Amino acid sequence: MEETIVSITDLKKWFPVSMGFFGNLTSRRQLFVKAVDGVSFDVKKGEIFGLAGESGSGKTTTGRLVVKLIKPTLGKIDFHGRDIATISDREFKPYRKKMQIIFQDPYESLNPRMTIQDIVAEPLNVMGEKNQTQIIEKVDRALEDVELTPPKEFVFRYPHELSGGQRQRVATARALVVEPEFIVADEPVSMLDVSIRAEILNLMLDLVKKYRVSFLYITHDLALSRHICDRLAIMYLGKIMEKGPVAKVVIEPMHPYTRALIKAVPIADPESRRTEVVVKGEIPSPINPPSGCRFHTRCPEYIGDICRQREPSLIDVGGDHFVACHLYDEKAT
Numbered sequence: 172m173e174e175t176i177v178s179i180t181d182l183k184k185w186f187p188v189s190m191g192f193f194g195n196l197t198s199r200r201q202l203f204v205k206a207v208d209g210v211s212f213d214v215k216k217g218e219i220f221g222l223a224g225e226s227g228s229g230k231t232t233t234g235r236l237v238v239k240l241i242k243p244t245l246g247k248i249d250f251h252g253r254d255i256a257t258i259s260d261r262e263f264k265p266y267r268k269k270m271q272i273i274f275q276d277p278y279e280s281l282n283p284r285m286t287i288q289d290i291v292a293e294p295l296n297v298m299g300e301k302n303q304t305q306i307i308e309k310v311d312r313a314l315e316d317v318e319l320t321p322p323k324e325f326v327f328r329y330p331h332e333l334s335g336g337q338r339q340r341v342a343t344a345r346a347l348v349v350e351p352e353f354i355v356a357d358e359p360v361s362m363l364d365v366s367i368r369a370e371i372l373n374l375m376l377d378l379v380k381k382y383r384v385s386f387l388y389i390t391h392d393l394a395l396s397r398h399i400c401d402r403l404a405i406m407y408l409g410k411i412m413e414k415g416p417v418a419k420v421v422i423e424p425m426h427p428y429t430r431a432l433i434k435a436v437p438i439a440d441p442e443s444r445r446t447e448v449v450v451k452g453e454i455p456s457p458i459n460p461p462s463g464c465r466f467h468t469r470c471p472e473y474i475g476d477i478c479r480q481r482e483p484s485l486i487d488v489g490g491d492h493f494v495a496c497h498l499y500d501e502k503a504t
Contacts, residue, residue, distance in 0.1 A: 173215040176353050176385045177237060177270075182210045182246035182256075184232055188458060204457050206232040208409035210246075211485075214353065217383040219375070221400035221417065223390050223432070227454055228406040230389045231275075234355040237387060238270045239263055250353075268298055271346035272355040276362055277338035281330040287314075287341055288326035294349045313344040316381075317374060336367035343374065347384075355387045360395075372399050394436050397421045402491075405429045408457055408465040411485065415492030425494045427472045464497065472498065 185203035207229045214220040222230045235241050237248060239255065248256040255266055271294075274280035281290055291310045300306055311322040317340040319325045330338055339359060346354050356375065360368040376399065378384050390396050396403055397417055404414035405428065413426040424430045431450045451469045455461055461468050467478035477497050485493040486500065 173217065175213045176216050176250070177387075178213040178247075178249040179233075179237065180211050180247040180249070182233065182236055182248065183208055183244045184229075184236055184241065185244045202458055205409050205460060206457060207236060207243075208460070210406070210409070210411055212404050212411065212414060214385050214387055216352075216385055217379055218401045219379060219386040219388050219399055221388045221390060221396040221403040222406060223393055223396055223403060224406035225391065225432075225454065227408075227457070229409040229457075230391075230406055231357055233406070234272065234357050234387055234389050238272050238353075238355050239267075240272065264298075268294075268349045269352045270355075271349065271351040271353070272357065273339075273342050273346050273359050275358040277335055277342055278330075278362070280342055281338055283330050285329070286326065287319075287328050287330070287333075290330075290341060291344045291348050294345060298349060309348050310344075313348040314341075316347055316378070317341070317344045319344065334367075335363050336370060339363060339371055340374070343371075343378075347378070347382075350382075351384065353385045353387070355389065357389045358391070361390075361392070368395075375399065393421060393432055405432065408455065408460050410465055411495065412466065413492075413494050413496075414485070416490065419490060419492045425488060425492070425499065426466075426496050427470050427498075428466050431471070464495070474498065 184207040185205050188202040188204060210229070210233055212220065222233060224230055232241070236243050243256050246256060247254050250266060250270065255263055288310055291313055292306050295306050295309060310326065314320070314322040314325060319337065319340050330341070333341065360371050363371065372395065375386060379386065388396070388400055400417045402415060403417040403420045405412045405420065405426065407428050413420055413424065413429045420429060421433065424433050450471065455465070455468060463477070463479045463481050464470070464483050467473055470478065474497060481497070483495045483497050483500070485495045488494055488499055
């Protein structure tokens, strides 16, 4: 069995809502945006674990919580046997080297006033590396790993002199330069041309094979996740609705929400016909999410009061496949 690198248990992030002058006069109850509300999963060594869902489902917030760019409200983040959720920034510094993130926007995540060498070297400087010769060697190695070769052709350029795909490679090199064990990739190809996406995704797969790096891959593209992820979790309004091996979740989806997402993926065959899955209305507010199952207000398979009154737990339906839906309560073990 593969070693578990990161284990997340009941992770929550509630952001307080400012109600304004009149709101404070009329209500004493503090309101919260429940962006992440009780999420649990683990990522194994050398695995790409996908986190998918609509915009506003809590995917990006989850990724930032895992690498402690924001502090969780509650829950555990177990990294190599240590709960890092509540430790101070000073205590977390040794772990920062092992946990990195690649941001979605390669145009905004790179400092336009810094050269590529300075951008990639910045994590080493923050970690206290003083040997300039070693820094240059590590920067060159990281650029070679992301196929920006020869490095000397890129190190003295600025971000505006590179294409979008090259910028995302630089962002990946910046994450790799400190030799991390775990990387959060937050929709790393969503802002790139379709012709470049495959190159960046293949780069991620090569890094997994070469260095056994583990990835939390955040995406809204289920078609892509099928080809790159080992396991996949589907989020909705801060909760995980379904998780398991990617083949089971994408090919044999069991939750009504997952089925609706799969049916929404375009097919290149004009002759293909699908059974329409109707999802009613809009995503409810995360400030006041629905009671019971959070999807019940839009669910095409709503079965009655139990959906509205009781929140479903993730049920093991076999083969490491879990579903949070009352349709499968009878299969609970």
